[in-house]
Amino acid sequence: MSKHTIAIVDDHLLFAQSLKSLINTFDDFEVIHHALNGKIFIDDLKNKTELPKIVLMDLNMPIMDGLETTKYLNKHYPNIKILALSMDDDENSILKMIKNGAKGYLLKDIHPNILKEALYGLINEGYYHSKMVSDTLVHSLHPSAEKKINLLDRELEFLKLASTEMTYKEIADVMHLSPKTIDGYREQLFKKLEVKNRIGLVVYALKNNLV
Template identity: 45%
Template sequence: MKYSVVIVDDHTLLSQAIGAMVDTFDKFKVLYTCKNGRELTERFSESESQIPDVVLMDINMPIMNGIETTEWINKNHPKVNVMALSVEDTDATILKMLKAGAVGYLLKDTEKRVLEQALVEVVENGFFHTKNVTNLLLQSISGNSKRDIEFKENEITFMKLACTELTYKEIADRMCLSPKTIDGYRDVLFTKLNVKNRVGLVMYAIKNKIYTP
């Protein structure tokens, strides 16, 4: 079974080229492409079959841009992984996209092998970040101090394991718990820490020295 990918980009030729590239990857297939966020929300509303595993999202688009669309997806379809694919490389834009709920950020001049690696890590681990983006997040992430929040022992263990390359299922196996229980820990921590995805959880754990890379 291949993971499904949707590409959102207002440049038709470019989105077709990216789609053709993704279709060559062993684990992925392109479901469809959209020209803007509004078109994507309409496709999502048609049926469950139109909702992919991953969305490759441009940022500067007419009608509904990438940041607005990512926020909408995160609110209405939180299980869909959004990875930014853009020419925008300013710190402010990257942070806005990540805070909107994107689990990865790549530039459009990224090599083919890096894009494939990023897609694999996003579906298996829940996030992908280059070293530069990770450093940017560490410098900017805000939140409560660890001393202000009480964690149960299993929540601490889960956070540490979430900072590794283990999938949620593998974390469940490591902790000898059911995947449903692990999902519960994840959701509780997202609420406690006021983060939207695994990226925010990892950054919090690193910043507060719960996990040391």
């Protein structure tokens, strides 16, 4: 069985080499590429026939940082799953990376078993959010978002669809409703869940095991 391929984008060479050595000890994973920043990585991708399934992305890099690189990859290479790996536990950084398309966010001082768990999560579930990061995201949006709230069936259906990559217009088509009605559901849930944007809806859904 072929291994799941991984690229590392990090300007700290020693860390990247150590990370590569660690991952290559995992049975189902193999590091096939390393780049020192986002620009080098994107340039390299254009010349490669094999794309990595997962990218471990540092945040703070020269020339093109993790935020900008993640946003570009999410738009042009949506099948590549990005896992942020950083020393930065700032709430704004976490939120921005998730908003830009990262499927998970880990701190660099994690135990190797957590990294392995995260890699399998990305492959099997499509995302990985540690409890620490989930709590950080929820708290940053609104403390009361942690509460269980009774949702109507249609609200729950909309919330699950809003947690996908579908546009609001596509959600309206699936639910056989007008875009205006969908806007109403969205604003209603913003108020009910006390969140401010679609990321808040997704985080609430993840936190409460609705998706």
